[in-house]
Amino acid sequence: MAGKRQIKLSAYLVGTGMHVASWRHPDAQVDSSIDIAYYQRLARLAERGKFDIAFIADSLAINEQSHPNILNRFEPLTLITAIAAATSRIGVVATASTSYIEPFNLARLFMSIDHISGGRAGWNIVTTRDLSGNTARNFNGTEHFEHSYRYQRAEEFIDVVKGLWDSWEDDAFIRNQASGQFYDRSKLHRIDHQGEFFSVQGPLNIARSPQGHPVLVQAGSSESGQQFAARSAEIIFSHKNTIEESKVFYEAFKSKVAANGRTPDDVYILQGISPIIGETAQIAREKATYLDSLIPEETGLSFLTDYLNGYDFSRYTLETRARDIGLQELREVRYEFKRFQAIIAKENPTLRQLYSLLTGSYSDDSFIGTPEHIANNLETWFTERAADGFMLMTPLLPSGLADFVQEVVPLLQERGLFRTEYEGTTLRGHFGLSVPANQFEKGR
Incomplete structure (x- = not known):
């Protein structure tokens, strides 16, 4: 993490908002969850506020008690591709499960989005909780993977995906029209992976992006999820109810990161909040x-x-x-x-x-109140190391996001806690994360 520590912000974009009754509000656009222009406007609003991330969550099954905004909505990777085309700086992060897709398909999808966005893509890694009881039955199965098994499988899944993303060295494509040489064969790498869960030869049929790899994001709260994130994630989402609880979690998780041989300051913890201003x-x-x-x-x-x-x-x-x-x-x-x-x-x-x-x-009283009240609490959580930033899970959209951008962001900027302009063009650049080295280059 280079330079002065500053708050990071992610906007959780979900139809009319996180509140389950938000669609009934007189100001709500009731069909917003399937209106691409609406999502693009939300993302541009967050970008005007200099947010780091426009975030799209997902679930693979629904039941009669599901949140109204997820009963009828876009597939998230498709959605962030459209958001990326309508923005120029904000990162675009979508949720995708390791339990119900093959590593090759997922590696190709996210690397494609990373190229389309100019290096602004991130993958929120989930193994899929099955609260509905329907997920496996939507994927030609009957039983959902057991919790610990899901994470064991996910560890290998990540290794395969990262290997596929490194199939091509950065200067592999020569494209010499005169000689007829399109690429340097010595810089193409098959991963030839044979593991407990996956057998994947490679190579991936798309090169690395301007930021090398999409940024890895994770939100698991269980012990298995935290251990998984400490090994692999670069950004994690957390949702604690008090600053005291968050400070304990922050210190404990950063220790897990260090125990995995990684630099704790290079893994960012974004705390979920639902402000009402x-x-x-x-x-x-x-x-x-x-x-x-x-x-x-x-x-x-x-x-x-x-x-x-x-x-x-x-x-x-x-x-x-x-x-x-x-x-x-x-x-x-x-x-x-x-x-x-x-x-x-x-x-x-x-x-x-x-x-x-x-x-x-x-939201508790910490995040319901005037702009000054909310900015004060954000500053306290940040400076006391309860969070590196915040996931804005706005109860009502778009008004809640607009209020935050117009009223709270300027206060954070005046205090030197948040950027006034984007420093770079990639999602890694926003977080000060280094471009991953290609694991197959000679000397690595």
């Missing part, structure tokens, strides 16, 4: 309350029942407090729910608020 704290809180009021009772309770493995919420309302049900003490629950039990015990949210929390659009 108002001219006053009261106006911001009213915005949050109004969004929560749009959650249909039946939808919210049905989701909670599904999420908690059939726990019966039918005798409650969305205004029931979690502590009144004893949710903070439940033991036979998913790992994904356990990480929320501390905040449930502390804040005793209503089931309506809990629904927002579990679906990723909940």
Whole structure:
């Protein structure tokens, strides 16, 4: 990491926003999740704010309780290609699973996007959680890979992909029309991989990009996910509920990076936040309350029942407090729910608020308020090493992103915490990451 440490920003782009009822808001464009012009406008807005990343998430299966913005949406690699064509500097990162595609196909897809974008692509690596129970059945299977097995397989998957990305040395293509020599055969490399999970010969039929490889991003929160990220990822996404929790995670994860022989400052931790901005704290809180009021009772309770493995919420309302049900003490629950039990015990949210929390659009008081209030908290999290930057998971789009770009970004810039102009043209350049050496070059 070269130069003064500055905040990094990623915009999580998902239809009308992260809040599950955002599509019901009067300002929402209800078909936004399948409007490419809409996504391109969002990405250009984030680029005007000098964001590092426009991020597209994904899931490979849905059920009746799925977030409205993912029931009908674009395939993410296709989407970031279109976003890249409509922007010039912002990085474009999409989610793709190692469990339901072949390494050769994925390596080719991402390297193609990296060329099309001029070196701005990143791959958010997932092994795919199967909360719906439907994923394998969409891919000619019946059983989803077990958790630890998925990560063992993913380790080899990454090695194969990186090998394929290095199939061609950077000066392999001569394209000499006079001599008829198109490339230097000594600079073409087959990987001839024979492993536990994959057999891949190579070479890949596309050369390295202006940034060498797409940037590797990861968001696993389990111990297996963290170990995987500490070995391979260059950017990770985290979603902790308090600064204290984030500081503990930050220090522990950076230690894991060092234990893998890597430089901790070369791996960036972006903390997920869902800011709601108002001219006053009261106006911001009213915005949050109004969004929560749009959650249909039946939808919210049905989701909670599904999420908690059939726990019966039918005798409650969305205004029931979690502590009144004893949710903070439940033991036979998913790992994904356990990480929320501390905040449930502390804040005793209503089931309506809990629904927002579990679906990723909940904000505590740290990120609901005036621009100054939010900028102050971002500065505190950053300077106290709770995060290297932030994933903006805006509850309502596009207004929430516009508010942040227009009101919060200038405050961060005035404090010297965030860039005023892009320093480079590639995603690696934005993060100060070096271009990966080609593993097959002589002397490597």
